[in-house]
Amino acid sequence: MTNPANRLVFFDTTLRDGEQSPGCSMTTQEKLSMAHALEDLGVDIIEAGFAMASEGDFAAIATITQAIRTPRITSLARAKREDIEMAARALEHADRARIHVFLASSDLHLEYKLKMSREQALIQTGESVRQARALVDDIEFSPEDATRADRDFLVEMVRIAVEAGATTINMPDTVGYSTPEEYGKMFREVRQRIPAIDQQGVILSSHCHDDLGLAVANSLSAVQNGARQVECTINGVGERAGNAALEEIAAALFVRADYYGISTGIKLDKLNPTSQTLAQLITFGPSPNKAIVGANAFAHESGIHQHGMLANPLCYEIMTPESVGASKTNLVLGKHSGRAALRHRIEQLGYTLDREELQHTYYRFVALADRKKNIYDQDLIGLLPQQIRDRKAATYID
């Protein structure tokens, strides 16, 4: 895959890493709907599943390859002959396929999970990448748990994978342990120590989990240090605390284009619709305070903020809701709201108030808001003095 220097590849793993977490399993048809949404969103690569994991995963990958044409489709595979063959079979009908091979790289995983020596792991890396490369020309290799691996060993493993023909090297922070500076440094170091990465145009990729809430920051740090692919999921779903949230990375690169100078194929105004599509397919949606796609991401309740928003939205919003496909700014009326927002809403409802009437209504509103969490339009109308309601009724009769 050719990649201009500042173009970032979005690799979406909602249907694989996301789907394998509690409450997120999807049928083949549901995965297909999600794959269409991801294609509309403009992701470059869809990891559609793990072909060897189940018949359902195999079927979903095969179905997606026949319906989705623009993004490249990939299947995960352990560094084992049978997994790689199964992945290749599931991807048989893809216009553009990738096999994503992974093998543990930390001593902890090698010793306790795989009972494998470092030497064996290096041999298996070379053999599996060569085998996959003989079947498909786009191969990603992931040294799992890279951030806790011995650095010299990690470099050796990556070198062998590159020599064997890997076209993308993904270095996962499998347990969300790393910090932005440390994660970025790992990319810099691996790139410097293996000149073949740049010479052969191998793409470096980040894959971050959110156990410490650092997944997006770590991914962006990798990008600043040479990664040109990010692996992420819609709404940040994924194992345990989840993966880096696609919408947050995409919005950060857009809003801070001055800082990052990175281009992507993501259509920003599809972020919210895609988030909602996923929420309808799995058992939960994003939390209300989730960046970009949460229900409160563009809601303001406090008087000072509402006043600022009415004067100039830039006071408290760094992007418009429309730019990320969210419905317009919501000035929520609650006990922290001020007169400006109250007047604004009442006028939107078609009532006009003079100064004194506004003051009177405001006192009644604050008293109600102290008792009630949500104030609806009907509540507001009920607070208005009778003469104001009569005035509006009279305008209809006239």
Ligand code: KIV
């Ligand atoms: O978190 C991880 O290490 C993974 C790999 C399979 C890439 O999901």
Ligand code: ZN
């Ligand atoms: Zn993962």
